[in-house]
Amino acid sequence: MNNTVSSHAGTDISTWQAFCATLKRDLVIALKRKNDLLNPIMFFLIVVSLFPLGISPDPVELSKVSAGVVWVSALLASMLSLDNLYRADYEDGSLEQLLLSPQPLYFLVLAKNIAHWLISGLPVVVLSPLLAYMLYLPSEAYWTLVLTLLIGTPVLSLFGSIGVALTVGLGSRGLILAVIVLPLSTPVLIIGAKAVTDVMFGLPIGNHFALLGAILAMALTMAPLASAAALRISVN
Amino acid sequence: MWLWFSKLGSPRWFYELSNKWLPWLYAAMIALMAIGLFWALLIVPEDYQQGQTIRIMYVHVPVASISLACFPLMAVAGTITLVWKMKLADMVAKSVAPIGAWFTGLALASGAIWGDQIWGTWWAWDARLTSLLIQFFLFIGVIALRSAIESQDAAAKACAILAIVGAINVPIIKYSVEWWNTLHQPASSISFDSVAPNPPEVWVPLLIMISAVYVFFVIALILRTRNEILQRERRSQWVIDLVSREKSV
Numbered sequence: 001m002n003n004t005v006s007s008h009a010g011t012d013i014s015t016w017q018a019f020c021a022t023l024k025r026d027l028v029i030a031l032k033r034k035n036d037l038l039n040p041i042m043f044f045l046i047v048v049s050l051f052p053l054g055i056s057p058d059p060v061e062l063s064k065v066s067a068g069v070v071w072v073s074a075l076l077a078s079m080l081s082l083d084n085l086y087r088a089d090y091e092d093g094s095l096e097q098l099l100l101s102p103q104p105l106y107f108l109v110l111a112k113n114i115a116h117w118l119i120s121g122l123p124v125v126v127l128s129p130l131l132a133y134m135l136y137l138p139s140e141a142y143w144t145l146v147l148t149l150l151i152g153t154p155v156l157s158l159f160g161s162i163g164v165a166l167t168v169g170l171g172s173r174g175l176i177l178a179v180i181v182l183p184l185s186t187p188v189l190i191i192g193a194k195a196v197t198d199v200m201f202g203l204p205i206g207n208h209f210a211l212l213g214a215i216l217a218m219a220l221t222m223a224p225l226a227s228a229a230a231l232r233i234s235v236n
Numbered sequence: 237m238w239l240w241f242s243k244l245g246s247p248r249w250f251y252e253l254s255n256k257w258l259p260w261l262y263a264a265m266i267a268l269m270a271i272g273l274f275w276a277l278l279i280v281p282e283d284y285q286q287g288q289t290i291r292i293m294y295v296h297v298p299v300a301s302i303s304l305a306c307f308p309l310m311a312v313a314g315t316i317t318l319v320w321k322m323k324l325a326d327m328v329a330k331s332v333a334p335i336g337a338w339f340t341g342l343a344l345a346s347g348a349i350w351g352d353q354i355w356g357t358w359w360a361w362d363a364r365l366t367s368l369l370i371q372f373f374l375f376i377g378v379i380a381l382r383s384a385i386e387s388q389d390a391a392a393k394a395c396a397i398l399a400i401v402g403a404i405n406v407p408i409i410k411y412s413v414e415w416w417n418t419l420h421q422p423a424s425s426i427s428f429d430s431v432a433p434n435p436p437e438v439w440v441p442l443l444i445m446i447s448a449v450y451v452f453f454v455i456a457l458i459l460r461t462r463n464e465i466l467q468r469e470r471r472s473q474w475v476i477d478l479v480s481r482e483k484s485v
Contacts (some may be wrong), residue, residue: 162401166381166394176380180398183373184405187412194416216387226401233393235354 026115066135067196121153162209262479298449306336311403314396331460
């Protein structure tokens with residue numbers, strides 16, 4: 001009697017509980033590894049501060065490119081941290097447990113993606129005004145930059161997750177991941193950076209937000225499905 | 237219908253059937269190419285604005301139109317691979333990726349040569365050029381993923397997923413890029429769509445060239461797929477028989 005109960009215990013938790021448990025687990029693991037947590041943020045800071053060295057210290061020139069620089073750096077920082085998403089889980093076998101669990105994989109993947117965004121995307125969003133200030137972005141564009149990053153960086157995590165899921169089983173995957181993920185991320189980069197530059201010219205930006213929101217909605221509904229399918233292939 | 241469908245999935249059946257198709261396709265391509273090239277390069281009058289360079293269009297437009305068709309084709313083949321596990325569909329998907337990359341590269345190159353003459357620059361961050369460039373990167377991604385995964389079965393499924401995700405993204409990229417560069421810079425004076433207002437002596441040879449290059453594309457795809465079939469089925473009896481027959485001839 002006891003046996004049957006315990007063997008079914010795993011299926012008794014609801015999808016919502018499984019979602020929360022996965023999210024919590026990933027966040028706890030990330031908080032315990034301070035280096036992994038800091039690296040994307042440091043990378044973001046360093047890349048952004050390379051641009052003035054490469055372009056010019058001139059405020060006029062820098063303010064023209066500042067939106068694009070922050071956006072491209074955010075994109076690269078998000079990609080750099082992607083490997084954490086499934087790799088450790090793949091190596092210690094917990095990813096297999098995730099795939100075997102009776103819960104819908106869509107929600108588990110979504111939980112992992114949200115955790116990844118909270119760890120790597122949100123700090124970038126929070127830091128962006130500081131970097132925008134250092135790059136002489138006009139102050140009226142700060143909020144637009146923060147808001148576009150707030151909508152755009154989750155999309156980067158969701159698209160990136162597909163790329164990692166496809167390559168998690170491979171030995172050397174660093175560059176392949178970039179080749180797969182970066183072209184997919186171009187629409188978000190274009191629209192996000194465009195919104196910020198448009199606000200600097202005093203143009204209306206409502207349509208940019210509508211498009212970014214549409215892409216986020218599409219990514220939220222469809223990208224985890226693709227990630228889940230890819231994971232099932234990679235972990236065969 | 238289902239019998240036909242499952243038959244189509246058999247690589248051997250396709251190999252034998254394409255043997256019969258190929259001579260006709262070769263003949264059609266040579267005829268269309270000869271007429272099209274002769275007409276386009278020698279008979280079509282010079283454009284009053286672009287002069288002789290208008291003839292680049294007869295290569296550029298067919299190549300570009302096919303490069304746009306390759307990604308959807310790869311996604312459809314990928315879907316068939318995932319849903320029906322048809323081996324042939326994956327062979328087609330694998331064969332179309334490098335061809336698509338080549339055609340995209342050719343479209344970019346011929347466009348650059350044309351652009352140098354008309355715009356005075358090899359490269360501009362024009363919407364069409366940029367979206368084609370990103371599509372080129374997507375093809376490279378699919379090819380890189382395929383070569384990185386050792387297991388053939390896993391590579392087939394992974395590339396199928398990437399092809400589908402990419403195909404959903406291609407229109408988004410296209411529209412975002414178009415809209416990105418049309419706000420700052422009014423639509424350029426050279427429109428690639430300007431076939432309609434032109435007289436038939438300009439667009440009829442273009443149609444012939446488009447069909448000629450399409451037939452060329454189909455031939456290239458069939459030949460690549462046939463190679464793939466022979467490679468994957470090299471242990472099956474019919475391929476061994478085929479090779480020994482070829483050797484004895």
